[in-house]
Amino acid sequence: MPDPVRKLRVLMMVLGGMQAVLGLALVSNSVQIATSIWGEGEPNPWGRTAGEAHSGQVVFAGILVLAMAAWGITTAVKFPTRNPVLRTSAFAYGWTALPFTVVFFQVMPILGIAWLVPAILALVRPNQPETRAWFGGPGRSAR
Numbered sequence: 001m002p003d004p005v006r007k008l009r010v011l012m013m014v015l016g017g018m019q020a021v022l023g024l025a026l027v028s029n030s031v032q033i034a035t036s037i038w039g040e041g042e043p044n045p046w047g048r049t050a051g052e053a054h055s056g057q058v059v060f061a062g063i064l065v066l067a068m069a070a071w072g073i074t075t076a077v078k079f080p081t082r083n084p085v086l087r088t089s090a091f092a093y094g095w096t097a098l099p100f101t102v103v104f105f106q107v108m109p110i111l112g113i114a115w116l117v118p119a120i121l122a123l124v125r126p127n128q129p130e131t132r133a134w135f136g137g138p139g140r141s142a143r
Contacts, residue, residue: 001080005134008125009076012090015097015118016072019065022103026062030055068096087126087135094122 001009026033035051037058043049075089097119105112125131 002130002134004125004128004130005079008090008122008131009079011118011121011125012072012076012093015093015115015122016069016076018104018115019069019072019097019100022100023062023065023069026065027059030058030062034058065100068093072097082135084135087131091123091126094119094124094126097122 031052034054034057035049038050038054041050071089072093075086075093078086097115101112101116101119103112104115
């Protein structure tokens with residue numbers, strides 16, 4: 001595996017791992033996160049506060065983040081198969097990882113900046129000539 005492809009693979013695994021941590025934090029702390037967003041408020045007739053009532057939305061967001069993490073990690077793990085669709089998947093994953101910069105920046109600004117650099121690299125690396133050649137795209141070299 002050429003060095004740019006290996007670096008892209010590691011990069012996608014790191015991004016997926018960070019997303020998995022965020023997703024697990026959302027799922028496991030859903031009531032606290034929902035309470036910080038929607039506030040305590042008065043209990044409804046069933047005895048639930050606004051935070052408890054909206055915790056399902058936070059869990060849903062956490063599951064979506066976990067699914068994105070699984071997508072990135074699964075794509076990176078399959079790189080040795082050299083399937084051309086994986087390069088497209090890696091490129092699409094880079095575009096979907098970019099908006100997470102805002103989420104991480106809201107949590108901790110330095111974390112948002114630390115996320116932005118790998119997210120941009122995840123967009124650039126799949127289009128490098130060495131990566132295209134590895135996956136059999138345009139401009140490929142002899143194997």
